Amino acid sequence: MATDSTEVRTKPARPEDLADVEEPFTDGFNWNTIMAMLFIGIVMMPGAIYLGLVAGQGMGGAAEWVTIILFLEITKRSFITLKRQELILIYWSASMLVSVAGSGLSGGIFAGLIWNQFFVQSPQAEAIAAYIPTWYAPPKGSAALLERTFMDAVWIQPVAVVVISTILFQIVSLSLGYVIFRITSDIEHLPFPMAPVAAGGATALAETSTKSETWRWRIFSIGTVIGLIWGTIYVVIPTLSGTFLTQAVAILPIPFLDFTVNLRSLLPTAVLAISTDMSTLLAGFVFPYWTVIGMFIGSMVKNFVVNPMLYNHGILHRWEPGMSLIPTTIAVEFDYWLSAKIGMAIAVFVISFYAVIRKLVTGKDEISERPTDNLDPAKVGPGSGRGDLPLWIPIIAWFVCTTSIVFFVHYLVPDFPWWITAFFGFIFTPILSYISAKMTGITGSAAGTSFPYVREGAIYLSGYQGVAIWFAPLPIGDYGGFSSTFRVLQLTRTKFISYIKLIVANLLILTTFSFIFWTLIWRMTLIPSSEFPYVQKMWPYFATMQALWASSTLPGGNSLMQGIVTMPKLVSGSITAFGLYGIVLLLKAPLSLFYGIIGGLTGFPTGTYLLFAGAMLNRFYFYKKFGQATWAKYAPILLAGYGCGMGLVAMSSIAVSLIVKSVSQVIF
Numbered sequence: 255m256a257t258d259s260t261e262v263r264t265k266p267a268r269p270e271d272l273a274d275v276e277e278p279f280t281d282g283f284n285w286n287t288i289m290a291m292l293f294i295g296i297v298m299m300p301g302a303i304y305l306g307l308v309a310g311q312g313m314g315g316a317a318e319w320v321t322i323i324l325f326l327e328i329t330k331r332s333f334i335t336l337k338r339q340e341l342i343l344i345y346w347s348a349s350m351l352v353s354v355a356g357s358g359l360s361g362g363i364f365a366g367l368i369w370n371q372f373f374v375q376s377p378q379a380e381a382i383a384a385y386i387p388t389w390y391a392p393p394k395g396s397a398a399l400l401e402r403t404f405m406d407a408v409w410i411q412p413v414a415v416v417v418i419s420t421i422l423f424q425i426v427s428l429s430l431g432y433v434i435f436r437i438t439s440d441i442e443h444l445p446f447p448m449a450p451v452a453a454g455g456a457t458a459l460a461e462t463s464t465k466s467e468t469w470r471w472r473i474f475s476i477g478t479v480i481g482l483i484w485g486t487i488y489v490v491i492p493t494l495s496g497t498f499l500t501q502a503v504a505i506l507p508i509p510f511l512d513f514t515v516n517l518r519s520l521l522p523t524a525v526l527a528i529s530t531d532m533s534t535l536l537a538g539f540v541f542p543y544w545t546v547i548g549m550f551i552g553s554m555v556k557n558f559v560v561n562p563m564l565y566n567h568g569i570l571h572r573w574e575p576g577m578s579l580i581p582t583t584i585a586v587e588f589d590y591w592l593s594a595k596i597g598m599a600i601a602v603f604v605i606s607f608y609a610v611i612r613k614l615v616t617g618k619d620e621i622s623e624r625p626t627d628n629l630d631p632a633k634v635g636p637g638s639g640r641g642d643l644p645l646w647i648p649i650i651a652w653f654v655c656t657t658s659i660v661f662f663v664h665y666l667v668p669d670f671p672w673w674i675t676a677f678f679g680f681i682f683t684p685i686l687s688y689i690s691a692k693m694t695g696i697t698g699s700a701a702g703t704s705f706p707y708v709r710e711g712a713i714y715l716s717g718y719q720g721v722a723i724w725f726a727p728l729p730i731g732d733y734g735g736f737s738s739t740f741r742v743l744q745l746t747r748t749k750f751i752s753y754i755k756l757i758v759a760n761l762l763i764l765t766t767f768s769f770i771f772w773t774l775i776w777r778m779t780l781i782p783s784s785e786f787p788y789v790q791k792m793w794p795y796f797a798t799m800q801a802l803w804a805s806s807t808l809p810g811g812n813s814l815m816q817g818i819v820t821m822p823k824l825v826s827g828s829i830t831a832f833g834l835y836g837i838v839l840l841l842k843a844p845l846s847l848f849y850g851i852i853g854g855l856t857g858f859p860t861g862t863y864l865l866f867a868g869a870m871l872n873r874f875y876f877y878k879k880f881g882q883a884t885w886a887k888y889a890p891i892l893l894a895g896y897g898c899g900m901g902l903v904a905m906s907s908i909a910v911s912l913i914v915k916s917v918s919q920v921i922f
Contacts (some may be wrong), residue, residue, distance in 0.1 A: 269344040279639045282339030282748045283755040289693045290325055290344040291759060299349065299903070302359040304911075305904045307786035308489055308508065323346075339748040343756050346739075350760050362768025363416045364404070367391070368781055370412065370791075371399055378797035382721050389415045389666060390725040390900045402776050404529055404769065417728035417765070418662065424757060429648035430684060431736020432750075434691045436645060438737050444695030446741045454603035473888050477536075477895020478902070484532045485903035493904075496785035497911040506530040510860040513574070514582055518575040523561040523586055529860040536896050538868015539876070539889035544843070546869040548850020553862040554853050564590055577764070580795045583858075587799070593819050595856045596711065597827025602852055605749055605835055640743070641750040656680060659729045669688050670723045679729035682708070690734025710803050714819075724804040830855075 322344055330335050359365035370391035373379050379386070383394045389411040392398045398406035404413075438444045487505050495503035513526040538546055564570045564586075570583035658681040662673045710729050713723055743750055775781070782789040802818070831852060837846040854862060876885045 257759075264844045277747050279641065279747050279749045280336065280337065280339045281752050282341075282343045282746075283752040283759075284340065285345050286325065286329075286336065287347070287756070288759065291347045291763050294348050295763045299361050299767050300771045300775070301901055301904055303359075303365070303488065304493065305777060305901065306360045306824070307775075307781065307789050308492060308904075313439075327617070338746050339752065342742065342746050342748060343752055346753075347756060350764070361772060362764040363413075363420055364768040364772040366416060367404070367409075367412055368772055368776060372781065372793060373797050373800065375399060376794070376797045376801075378794060378801045379487050379804075382801060382808065382829055384780040385721040385808065386791055387666070387722045387725060388412075390722075402780070404773050404776075415666070415727070422655045422659050422662070423727070423729075423731065424761065426652055426659070426679075427650040427731065427733040427736060428754065428757065430687055431657070431733040432643070432648045432740060433645060433652070434688055434734060435737040435740040437688070438691045438695045439741055442695070444692070446695050446738055448874060474895040474898070475892045477897075478899035480532070480536075480892075481896040481899020481901070482903050483899075485900040488530065488532075489900070489904045490907040492908040493630040493785070493911050497914050501784060504787060508832075509791065510579070511844045515576060518577075521562045522581060522870070523565040523570050523573045525557050525561075525579050525582050525859055527860045528863050531861075531864075533893070533900070534864040535868045536889075536893045538865040538870075539872050539885075540893055541865060541869065542846045542850075543869055544847040545853070546585070546848040546865050548847040548852075549854040549857070550850075550862055550866040552851040553852020553857070553859045554854075557859055561586055579860075580791070584795060586799055588802075588818050590823055591856075593823030594827030594830070596819065597829075598852055598856060599826040600824075601828040601831030601835070602635040602849075604711060605831075625769040639749075656683075657731055659727065663723075663728060664724050667720075667722045667726050669720060670713075670718050670726075671716055674716055675728060678709075678712070683729060683731050683733070687731070687733040690732045692734075694734055694738050714803075714806055714885070717805050720807060721804045724800070838912060 262605060322341060323374065325344065326336060359369055373392050374386055374391045385391075388408070391412055392406070392408040396406075396408055398404070398408050439446065488508070492504045507530060509531060510527045510529050513528075516523070517524045517526055561570065565573060570589045571587050572589050573582060574585075577585065600625075660672060660675045660679055663670070663675045709728060739753065740750065743753055779785055782793050784790060834851055835848050840846065872885070872889070876889075879885075880888065
């Protein structure tokens with residue numbers, strides 16, 4: 255299979271479109287940045303929290319774009335021009351403050367504590383609830399949980415653990431990320447092909463400080479209108495009906511339409527569910543074409559071919575007729591796919607590691623030649639004014655904080671072998687981060703470098719007895735993405751100290767507003783409940799998987815895991831991944847097809863159909879109507895506009911809901 259010549263190839267902005275390499279580096283952190291951060295914390299965070307709970311999606315596009323547009327308009331009327339250094343920091347600040355985790359939570363450290371309290375009280379964790387440490391969450395039945403309040407002494411330990419680990423991990427990520435950036439960018443001179451795109455975007459936004467409007471605002475406005483209309487149907491009606499009525503009303507089920515039960519006689523164990531979130535369709539306009547095709551192929555083969563075959567051979571024995579999507583997914587995960595995913599993860603990790611080593615040894619990459627930003631290392635490296643530190647300073651900071659995390663985990667869970675924690679912190683995390691940075695620097699993406707289940711596997715095989723370690727902040731992370739962040743700072747001529755200031759300020763603002771808004775929302779209503787369709791539907795699944803792993807190190811849990819994670823299933827997953835990789839190479843197909851197929855085999859199936867539909871519209875309609883190059887510029891801005899419209903209409907309804915519930919609590 256040859257790569258289609260019509261495929262969009264993302265190209266960075268030309269060097270002349272970015273900052274002049276002779277321009278001095280500037281500190282972008284100032285009062286404009288601080289005011290933007292406060293605006294995001296006060297206005298955007300409650301909307302992001304509610305949107306995550308209701309729809310399981312973030313409003314990052316809304317937070318980033320609305321904040322930038324607001325401040326651009328204010329500065330225009332004040333005859334002030336926002337610099338690109340300020341805009342790139344505001345953009346990142348918005349991303350950090352409203353980022354969403356996989357459980358649909360956003361809004362700082364107290365978001366994680368909300369999940370903790372649910373898990374402790376969930377039916378899925380009933381068997382292990384008595385063993386869960388009090389530094390993770392208050393015990394089940396405590397007054398703090400029954401009254402839904404953080405204003406209780408039992409929360410001191412959980413909050414302290416989260417705050418301490420957050421600070422330590424932030425220092426580790428910054429220091430290790432900076433050292434890896436110095437290696438990959440200054441020494442190896444990797445191109446980082448996606449960094450100029452982000453830098454070029456900030457530069458283009460800075461140019462709109464003038465009063466001339468461009469095509470970007472027209473496309474952005476169209477996307478905003480789409481987001482406003484769909485957000486009214488998808489978010490506003492359920493939110494306001496849940497506020498004024500006894501039961502929330504939804505025109506479309508959130509987050510997906512489930513047809514799995516209808517397939518029980520024709521294709522047992524097959525799942526069919528379609529996401530009802532339009533952003534997934536629009537994301538199909540932006541995702542790499544062959545990645546989406548691979549995801550669709552992998553998902554279809556898994557759900558409609560492999561699952562029924564495994565069932566007919568007696569492997570998927572936990573499934574029963576009448577099961578909907580979530581129970582079916584849990585059943586097939588336990589019977590086969592959990593082991594297979596681990597095997598596939600090992601194979602993908604080996605393949606990615608091989609690609610990096612091959613690049614190091616031969617200088618050749620499996621991916622065709624990529625454009626670079628053509629920066630002169632002599633003009634942008636150490637000594638250019640960007641604010642470099644001697645390497646021994648971040649290395650010592652990383653070593654001290656990693657050592658602190660190792661001792662902290664040992665203090666929390668003294669029975670767990672400390673050397674495993676040290677291995678994660680001092681060996682595994684640096685290697686994984688470096689490989690990720692290499693892939694980002696070469697291809698623009700770190701896809702395929704993750705190594706899931708390494709934490710679970712290490713704990714399971716360690717011989718540890720108990721559950722506390724499953725809730726401890728083990729030093730496992732991938733910080734290779736920070737190398738691209740520092741590259742963007744370099745391209746926008748932003749002093750590195752600006753980003754450090756941003757991180758510190760964000761921690762303070764994030765923690766403050768996280769406490770305020772999560773306290774208010776949790777006190778008003780139970781989480782999850784019918785008012786929050788996404789978490790009500792998805793959290794039991796997440797809790798089931800977490801409880802399964804945690805129970806595996808209790809007496810009797812080992813036998814359960816032995817039936818779920820088996821070597822034959824694991825090996826079959828690895829063989830499948832290696833085989834797919836070989837077929838892709840043999841057909842000379844793009845490697846993004848391979849990573850897409852793996853994503854389809856291991857991912858949740860609901861969004862695949864809309865992604866595929868978006869990719870087909872992209873290729874066979876919009877390319878012909880607007881031209882490939884023009885539509886490639888339109889699509890990301892259309893998606894950002896949709897996020898803005900969805901976020902704005904969601905925030906409006908959420909504001910009404912918060913006011914009504916606050917008043918009703920005061921009155922009654």
